[in-house]
Amino acid sequence: MNAFLLSPLFSALVLLAGSAAVGATITAFSQRKNVDANAVKTKAEAAQIVSQTALAQNQAMATQIAELRAALQAHREWDKRVVKIVRDAGLQIDDPPELWL
């Protein structure tokens, strides 16, 4: 108690630092099952980089596919309109090819 009275700020902060260390120890215990703790760091980091790159490429592809779908959707609407106009004019025309959207 005297120690606290002599330097209350330092005492409180040392107590907080100790609590932070204890908290970090609890975090380490809780995370030890989630992480393959015996994996080699360099290999794990390499796998992390590969998976992040794959994820980034996947997202880029998903964006491109979404853009392509939007473009094809407009195309399909146009095809339908043109086929209807042609048939209304009394001409025979096959259905437009399926775009599988």
Added chain:
Amino acid sequence: MSWIIKVFRLKQGEQWDPLEIVLALVFGTAALVNLIDGSPSASSTQSSVEPCLLTIWLVLLIIGVVLILVGHFSPRTWGYLLEQIGLAAMGGALIAFGAQVLELQIERHVFTLSSMAGGPLYIALGLGLFWKRHQVMQKVKLLGKLSWRQRE
């Protein structure tokens, strides 16, 4: 540089944080010398705190340094878990010391540029170590996600 690689048996691809290692070695050595040898010419900061509290602080600092060095140099991923405990302990200890130095500086109205670097510098270093801990934990979380995906 090649002798460093030989001494620490560094392998290609391993990434070390020189600032973290140097900080840990400097503060660890200072704390160890202080703990073993005592402080014959105790500074005003040391004499402003209770000896038992100072010992607790020194022990916390040394534990932090040891865990940082063991965790950082460990080739396995459990090193990250140890390192983050060490970073929390040492970061907290530095912030506590910095705050004490800053309090004394304010009490004694020491506001020269060189002396003002004292307290805030220790606090900044402590905050930097907490930042580093956050980065290490992000790595751990990502590795956790990766291992769960592999299991699925």
